[in-house]
Amino acid sequence: MFDNYIEGPVPEFIQNLTNLTDLRMYGMKLHGPIPKAFSNLINLETLMLGDIEGNHSTFDFIADWANLSTLSLRKCGLTGQLPNTPPMSNLTYLDLRSNNLSGPIRLLLPYKNSNDMYIYVGENNFTGEVPSEIVQASVALDVSYNRLVNGPLPNSSDGQKWPINYIGTSIDASGTINSEDLTILNCHRRKECNRNNVTNPATSLAINCAGKQMKYSDPLPTVFSEDSTDLGGAGFHVNTASHWVVSHVGSDPFGKSPGIVSTSQDIPGTNISVLYQTARTSTSALWYYLMGLANGKYTVQLFFAEIVIVDGPGRRLFDIDIQDQNIKKDFDITKEAGGPRRPTNITHEVIIDNSILIIHLYWSGRGTCCIPYKGAYGPLLSAIKVFPFQDLKISPPPPQAPPHSARQDEKRRGVVAGIAALCIAGAVISSSVLYLWWKWVSLVKRPMA
Template identity: 40%
Template sequence: MGVLSFCFFVFWVSQVVFAQQTTDPNEVDALNRLIDYWNLRDKLNITNDPCIQNAAWAKKQANPRVACNCSSNPCHITHLKIHALDISGELPSELFVLKELMNLDFGKNVLNGAIPAEIERLSNMQYLNLGINNFTGVVPQELGNLTKLITLDFGSNNFIGPLPTSLGKLTSLQELYINSSGVSGRIPQEFANLKSLRTLWASDNLFTGKLPAFFGNLTKLRNLRLQGTLLEGPIPSSFSALKKLGDLRIGDLNGEDSSLEFLLDQKNLTILILRNCLLSGQIPDQLGNFSQLQELDLSFNKLTGQIPDSFQDLASLHYLYLGSNNLSGQLPANIIGLNLIAIDVSFNPLSGNLPQNSMRVGLSMNAVGTSINANNLQGKASGMLQCLKADFKCSNKVPSKTFSVKCGGTAKTSASGIEYEGDFESMGAASLYTSSDNLWAVSNTGNFISNPNGPQYLTQTGSQITGTLDSELYKTARISPSSLRYYGLGLKNGRYSVELHFAEIGMDDSHSWKGLGRRLFDIYIQGEIVLKDFNIKNEAGGSKKALIKTFEANVTNTIMDIHFFWAGKGTCCIPYQGTYGPLVSAIHVSQVSDGAGSSKRDKKRVGKLVGISMACVAGLVIISSVFYLWWIKEDSSQHMRIYTGHPGND
């Protein structure tokens, strides 16, 4: 009985003590000031102690969230989350009074200004999310003093200047998200100290110099993304030590060529994207042993030789992109496995017949620009599309002089009377569609990884498009995560006007965090770049505003090739994962001059110029002769009067 009474007494004392526990008054005052600063009282109306037991705002799913540690007296605020609530302004000084914070989530807001140096006061911080905001200035060196950090995210902001070398002190860091942050310069050598790092997203930054070899020391890396930078190759051989990689995405390298030899032991890879990396040499047979590989993209490189037969063993493979290389020979007979969704081998000197199962339901395949017998894929346009090959000369008995496409929607007639043919075909990740009249075709390559809306390549809006009399022309668009090409087929050779219509309907321009997205892509016409890092929203002055870009190009082999290409730049995930890549609303192409007619006119023009020149020479000779005779006569009669004034002035 005595033991039971003693236990009851201990329990009663503990309850009394707990009831008497309060939060540090300085922290309470600072928190209330933050709530009022961001006008959150309607969402977080704390009228008593913020660390009371079982508070609704302390639950993990709460937003805003305030959670505490009451293991000692007084309690301290350790968790603060204000996520995707569009809070704005600069970080107030009251935030740095909460010195016991371990988890701070301000992601997806519109906070601005510089990150204050006082952030180093939050020395217990383990998880810091400042991603998708409007922060500016340099990334402060003081972040490197938060040595307990496990996760750091300041991606999708507007910082300037290089990464601080002090970040190399964050030896406990496991996840670092700095993609689209605006930083530039060389990646600091001190990053070699981040031996605990498992995830590094660093795409879409102005990094310069060589791709760092010290990344090979970060042997715990599982996820590495480095696309859309100014980094130079080659891919270092030290990357062969990264054997735990599951997701590797490197793209858009300059400088020296790279090989694939570093990949021989990365058998845990599920996603491997080395697009536009100046890869040369042959594809190693060992890649066929990567049994977990689901997506392989080696497109837009300089790879040679044959596609390895071992690729027939990639049973888990869903997407295979090998387009725009110099691969030759025939496709392996059984390369299309049961799980393969898309295969792109376009623009390679491949030959032979289509592999088995190439017409399987649910599979998309693109073989444009090859010598593969692909009539079943390309239909009547197969012969015309052969003209895309440099060594294939074409002509057309009944050539066309124009084509117009309403990208991503049904047929429309513009206010000026131009009839745009509908382009609403549901395409796959490696698809080609040819119009019913064979006047144009469209091909798509790529898939939106992790897009919550699934494999969609069309987008639309119900909003009115401003700045045009043809609002309906811009309410739909075709989009692509990688490469989108439109071809004019059977055109008469000559000079053409290319009119490209755009309106940003996939990204917002509101004052919300959803308006912080940036879409950038390049445009090529007939293989020549005409726009680099093209940003529709910036050029048009906002989203849902019409924009027309007009160019001229020559058609010399009956084909017009208009290529929209994503080079790894722009945000990836605003307003949701997989929001990036080319977008186009409509295309109108028409001939402005006939090649033969121009030649005749040029000949006539040359003839006229020659005639005029000869007449001028003859006139000059006559004038010179008259002057010479006059000079001789003047010289023989010194008393002849010379009139230097006006005739009536004598």
């Protein structure tokens, strides 16, 4: 059950369906707590609950689910610590993002059962060092935005980066990334980039999401930075040249969920079609952090075109925040653009006062999940452009004189007529005086007889 407007508590009758193997409920308006009697569902292989309102749920419903391979409890209002449950020997996918869980993050160890785990526990309140066993066993590991998670990461034997997203934590990354990347990450941790971090504050920035660098003039030349790094199921990339970071978490447990998508089809209605032919996407959350911007007012422009769900009844819905403020809820690219493979843009004004701009796109369980393939859902973004705000308001016209009444017009005509009469009278008198003067001169000059 998903993508509908069912409201009320989590249905308790489900606890009686003891032969149930697959239970999925998200994108609705349910509220907790999750019934404790869900522990009766001992045959579950997949349990996916999400978007349950209220911080009322605990792990009392967790049982010895020996057959469970997928456990997703994203944004379910869960509180407290992880239970030390019996090992779930078949578990390969664990998603506990966006709850209020606390305690040492090492409590994840009982949930590790293989060397190809997908673990998402970001946006909680875990503490302490991430066990090396968890890092080394993960295909994707998300511990982002657990600010008290700390310690170093284990060294990689082959020198490759671990598939981990630790943005927003206190993890010491000095041994795993270069100093330039670390400088940019420190800007984010301090929530400000000062002169010691970025020597040349920028006033504009553009990114070709999932695409190569490209130049475009509209009307001034704009260079869209390359953003083609594959981030897997969890990771981030630092662009040291332009001072920005892209962060991604999310994968679908049942199908492909590529973080980069593209099309060779033309995008009509724009003279920069190539900009819309690639996009970053995520089944959970996508962030862009633009560092080192000079403080001031900016225009943020986001570029979209639906290039994946182009046929059938599928719908992609997601939310958009800028500077932690929601600007779009259940944003539908196809609806806004008037169809798939058509461009649409969002323009938003924002004030930067700490030199950092944060753009956050995320899935809230709405829309379809499996059209045209499993994993075709969540945010999708083609490009970003940020430039100084320009007030293009047209100056108001000068005030016009108020209209005159008929009486005022009559009075004005009378005044004009009076002035005209005086002018005529003056002209007649002047003519008479000139005539008499001329006659007198003529008599004076006449010779005497």
